[in-house]
Structures are given as structure tokens and as C-alpha cells.
Amino acid sequence: MYDTLVTLKKGAGRTLKAGGMWVYDNEIESIAGDFENGDIVTVHDFDGFFLGIGFINTRSKLTVRLLSRKKGTVIDDAFLEKRVQNAWDYRKQTVDTGCCRLIFGEADWLPGLVVDKFSDCLVVESLALGIDRLKPAILDALCRVLKKDGIEIRGIYERSDAKVRLQEGMERYKGFISEPFDTKVEIEENGVKYIVDVEDGQKTGFFLDQKYNRAAVQRLCKGKKVLDCFTHTGSFALNAGIAGADSVLGVDASQTGVLQAEENARLNHLEDRVKFQCADVFELLPQLEEKGEKFDVVILDPPAFTKSRNSIKNAVKGYREINLRGMKLVEDGGFLVTCSCSHFMEPELFAKTIREAAHGAHKRLRQVEFRTQCCDHPILWAADESYYLKFYIFQVCEEL
Structure with a gap:
């Protein structure tokens, strides 16, 4: 063919x-x-x-x-609609579809394409030339498939502005695919409301991959003092607040992110207990330690410290440093939530780095649970690149 x-x-x-x-x-x-x-x-x-x-x-x-992999396959509209239908059927069975990742590239057998659903809006990221050509037919099919379940898509925005497109010989692009719409979209996840900025937020506007990890943190936070580092637009901090934390401090280096987090706190009527600060986490954690500050729960959700194998050594130093500093700020018997979203920071290496941080901080760790990315970001076995998020909850104890 x-x-x-x-x-x-x-x-x-x-x-x-x-x-x-x-x-x-x-x-x-x-x-x-x-x-x-x-x-x-x-x-x-x-x-x-x-x-x-x-x-x-x-x-x-x-x-x-x-x-x-099937001989004689024709890549036509019917083929693409079947791929899209399979992806949607999977999400309906596994995840809250109010906001979720509808297409996750290779893991949905549509390589190079990401589509996120925020309420009744779609955000698209296309990273490969071949899939870029198929993108209009895929999006048309996706809208048809959703409409069959009574979901009318109000608008589609493209966030294909990643540098990797240049390696494919394509220009970086962001803009409306549909008629223009208000790009500040309200969603609800785990009982928390957010304003998602699909035009200027990081990546597609919101990190959906931590959906159920954020819910897992809620049960630890009632009546507690919580520190959320690298808070972005406040997602873990707000989950702590909605769960009944006495006080929450969310920290991020982006003033834009902090302003959005504060808006989200007001949206959930949590502004009295959930506060945000614009600061460099690597500088702030030693300052808090010097002041003698302690927290019942410390959350570390940093951006990927490495996006290639060449920079792993520096990434290890970064993860070791923030985990060591974070552990020192946890009250004896309190909890550390720590994660890595870098594919190149392999699970064994991340675990080893945390162990080294615990040794340096003179703390003993009891693992509460280990999790990965939300199931709308499925891990395709034999496609290692689809597995990237490692998420731990530990109880932190003084050495005996």
C-alpha cells in the first residue's frame, strides 16, 4: 500500500x-x-x-x-477515528473525564500527539511532522467521538511551542485552531477548582498527570502545617487546604504562577489558610531551616531537572539537595511527598538519591506509598519514554 x-x-x-x-x-x-x-x-x-x-x-x-504493525493497514479517516474512539473509551473506564489527557502520544498509538481536555475545551500539542499532517483529521474525529457522548467542544487551542519541533523541521506555534474563546478555563479536580490558562500556562496549561497523587496527599493534611515547594499554580497546596490543613505555604519561583495560585485559592475560599510566596526553593529551604521552621507535611514537586542523559549528574545533585533540605524541615513523624517528572531520572536512580538524602539529613524513612502518573497518561510497556513520573510518600523519623 x-x-x-x-x-x-x-x-x-x-x-x-x-x-x-x-x-x-x-x-x-x-x-x-x-x-x-x-x-x-x-x-x-x-x-x-x-x-x-x-x-x-x-x-x-x-x-x-x-x-x-498490521500489514495492509490504510491510514485514513476510519483508522484515525478508531484510534481516537479507543483512547476515549479507555479514559471513560479509568479516569474522571471532566479534565484529563485524551491522547498521550505513543501510549495511544498516535505518536507525537498530546490532547488535553479542560472542561469543554481541548489543548493540542503536536511534536512530529507526520502526526502534524494527520492532526486536523484526528481532531475532527475526536470532536465527533465526544459528541456521541453528549460533549460539545467549545474550542481548541494549540500549544505546539516546544523546542523539539525545530528538530523535526517545523516552526514552533501556538494559537487557536477553532474560533477564539476565553483561554482562562475553569476546571474542577478532586473537589478543587482551578483557572487554567491554556494560552500562557506551562505546557498545555495544567499538569494533569498528578491528578490522583494530589488526592492521595489530602488524607495526610487535615489539621496540619504544610509546605508545598514548586507549587506552580497551587495544585498540591490547594488539595492540602481543601482537606482541612491549618496552614499551607506554597512556594514557586514564577511570580505569574504565584498570582495564578492566589487566584485559585480565592476561587476555593481558601485564601485565609493557603498562602503563596515567590521564591527560589533552593534558597528558601536553608533559610527556613535556619529559622527553626518545621512542617507536618513537606511536598516537593519540582520541574524536570534533566531532559537528557547528559545532564543526569547535575540533576541528581539537585534532587539530593532539595530532598535533604525538605526532610530537615519535617517534624518527627511527619511526611515527605517527593517526586520526579524526568524520564531520564530512572526509578532506581531516584530511589538511590532519596536514600542518600536521608543519610545526609540523618533521617529514617518509612515508605507510605509509591505512585506514578495518572492513568490518563498510560505507561506503554516496551515504550520506556511513556513512563516518567515517580511519586513517593514517606514518613520521616528521627534516627533512633
Whole structure:
């Protein structure tokens, strides 16, 4: 069906054959046939064995991203609608769909595409040339699928402004796909209301991946003094407040984020107990320790300290430092909530870093629970890049 043929080198494609969806540039022996970047191609092993079909971009190290492993598949509107329907059916069975991630790239077999639903608005991030060409048909299908369940989408906004698009030979872009609408969208999650800025907020406007991790924190916070570091727009702080914390301090280096967090606190009538401060967490934690401050619950939800393998050493230092400082601020018997959203900070390395921080802080940890990203960000086995969020709750005790 697709005449351009990509043939792998002998012994190459181990990740692909194990269930992954990517063909790297250094795995390709030859490309036969005329094509333009973004076209659909057929992938064969060195001996002619069919491996799948996907879209090609020779400007990217991820030269081919698979769409199907079935011979004879046609990538048409019916194919895309089935993919979208499957993604929606999965969300309906597993997650609160008032606000959720509808499409999670490779984990929904639509590589390079993210679609988040905030109430009746969609936010789209397209990171690959091939999927960018298919994007209009996918979004049309998504609106049809949602409409069948009585959900009318008011508007669609695109946040394809990540630098990775440049590696695909595409320009960074953000703007309306639909008719313009108010980009300050109100959502509710775990009983907490938020104003999501889909136009100027980080990434697509709100970090949906921590949805049920935020709920897990609620049961620890009633009647407690809570510190929420890297609060962004206040999500963990507000979950602590809604659960009945006596006082909450949320800290973030972004003044814009702090202002949004304060607006969210007022929206939930929590402004008397949930306060926010614009500060560098790495500078503030030692200052709080020097003042003798203690908290019943300390939450550490930093941005990814590393986005490549080359910077892991510095990332480890950063995670070790904030966890050590955080543990020192926890009352004996209190709780530390700590996480990493970097795919390259592998689970074993993150656990080792926390252990080292505990040793340095002279604290003993009892693990309450370990969690990952919310189920609307499913982890596709054999696609390691889909697993990125590590989330721990520990009880912190003085050394015996």
C-alpha cells in the first residue's frame, strides 16, 4: 500500500521488535522509493520481514514512528477515528473525564500527539511532522467521538511551542485552531477548582498527570502545617487546604504562577489558610531551616531537572539537595511527598538519591506509598519514554 520502503540494518531495531514504536536514524540500512518527510512508509527488517507502517522524517533522529504493525493497514479517516474512539473509551473506564489527557502520544498509538481536555475545551500539542499532517483529521474525529457522548467542544487551542519541533523541521506555534474563546478555563479536580490558562500556562496549561497523587496527599493534611515547594499554580497546596490543613505555604519561583495560585485559592475560599510566596526553593529551604521552621507535611514537586542523559549528574545533585533540605524541615513523624517528572531520572536512580538524602539529613524513612502518573497518561510497556513520573510518600523519623 505504501511504496516507500525503509529497511533496517541486520541486528538493528531491537526496541522496535520488543514492542516499541520508533526507528532511529542509525538503524536504517536503506530507504527505497520517492517520499517527502511526513509521508507514510513501510518498514521491513533486513531480510524483508514486515515490521509495520509509520511516518518518516529524515531530519529527526526518530526517523520513523510507527502507526500500525498490521500489514495492509490504510491510514485514513476510519483508522484515525478508531484510534481516537479507543483512547476515549479507555479514559471513560479509568479516569474522571471532566479534565484529563485524551491522547498521550505513543501510549495511544498516535505518536507525537498530546490532547488535553479542560472542561469543554481541548489543548493540542503536536511534536512530529507526520502526526502534524494527520492532526486536523484526528481532531475532527475526536470532536465527533465526544459528541456521541453528549460533549460539545467549545474550542481548541494549540500549544505546539516546544523546542523539539525545530528538530523535526517545523516552526514552533501556538494559537487557536477553532474560533477564539476565553483561554482562562475553569476546571474542577478532586473537589478543587482551578483557572487554567491554556494560552500562557506551562505546557498545555495544567499538569494533569498528578491528578490522583494530589488526592492521595489530602488524607495526610487535615489539621496540619504544610509546605508545598514548586507549587506552580497551587495544585498540591490547594488539595492540602481543601482537606482541612491549618496552614499551607506554597512556594514557586514564577511570580505569574504565584498570582495564578492566589487566584485559585480565592476561587476555593481558601485564601485565609493557603498562602503563596515567590521564591527560589533552593534558597528558601536553608533559610527556613535556619529559622527553626518545621512542617507536618513537606511536598516537593519540582520541574524536570534533566531532559537528557547528559545532564543526569547535575540533576541528581539537585534532587539530593532539595530532598535533604525538605526532610530537615519535617517534624518527627511527619511526611515527605517527593517526586520526579524526568524520564531520564530512572526509578532506581531516584530511589538511590532519596536514600542518600536521608543519610545526609540523618533521617529514617518509612515508605507510605509509591505512585506514578495518572492513568490518563498510560505507561506503554516496551515504550520506556511513556513512563516518567515517580511519586513517593514517606514518613520521616528521627534516627533512633
